[in-house]
Amino acid sequence: MKNFEEKLAEHRRSVDKLDAILVYTLGERFKQTEKIGILKAEAKIQATDHERELVQVERLRKLSEDANLDADFAEKLLKFIISEVVKNHDKIKSR
Amino acid sequence: MKNFEEKLAEHRRSVDKLDAILVYTLGERFKQTEKIGILKAEAKIQATDHERELVQVERLRKLSEDANLDADFAEKLLKFIISEVVKNHDKIKSR
Numbered sequence: 001m002k003n004f005e006e007k008l009a010e011h012r013r014s015v016d017k018l019d020a021i022l023v024y025t026l027g028e029r030f031k032q033t034e035k036i037g038i039l040k041a042e043a044k045i046q047a048t049d050h051e052r053e054l055v056q057v058e059r060l061r062k063l064s065e066d067a068n069l070d071a072d073f074a075e076k077l078l079k080f081i082i083s084e085v086v087k088n089h090d091k092i093k094s095r
Numbered sequence: 096m097k098n099f100e101e102k103l104a105e106h107r108r109s110v111d112k113l114d115a116i117l118v119y120t121l122g123e124r125f126k127q128t129e130k131i132g133i134l135k136a137e138a139k140i141q142a143t144d145h146e147r148e149l150v151q152v153e154r155l156r157k158l159s160e161d162a163n164l165d166a167d168f169a170e171k172l173l174k175f176i177i178s179e180v181v182k183n184h185d186k187i188k189s190r
Binding site for chain 2 (some may be wrong): 004007008010011012014015016018019020021022023024025026027028029030031032033035040043052056059060061064067068069070073074076077078080081084095
């Protein structure tokens with residue numbers, strides 16, 4: 001039977017691999033939102049879009065149920081990511 | 096040539112798919128950290144582990160460079176996730 005240290009190390013290896021997925025997925029997500037930011041700046045459209053944000057929150061909360069993730073946590077995380085996106089969009093606009 | 100609306104919709108579809116990956120990956124990550132929380136509670140070991148956290152931060156910052164992700168953002172995000180993990184661990188301990 002595995003001891004405490006072995007079990008802990010095994011779960012931590014999984015966490016590390018999942019974190020790599022998160023980092024690369026976020027890298028790609030910011031690539032996509034940067035393109036959106038450029039499109040919006042060219043079209044002189046506001047960076048924030050509250051209607052889109054509401055749809056995203058609703059969709060993520062539903063996905064979270066299926067993924068056994070706390071929906072409030074998912075919503076907070078999405079808002080944290082979006083606030084970074086908006087900062088980046090503002091930077092693009094002021095270039 | 097695609098117009099603004101078509102280009103925007105295309106990038107948003109990518110963002111939505113990437114968000115689904117994020118939600119399912121986080122669901123699995125919390126499953127793993129829940130197991131870690133149970134192991135630690137059984138072994139009566141403290142939920143927080145600053146040494147492990149430093150290693151994780153360092154690793155994520157390196158991965159972020161490769162993923163073209165802002166390293167400070169990645170660190171803030173990791174700390175946000177870890178704070179949720181610690182809250183969950185404390186809940187497990189008090190069961």
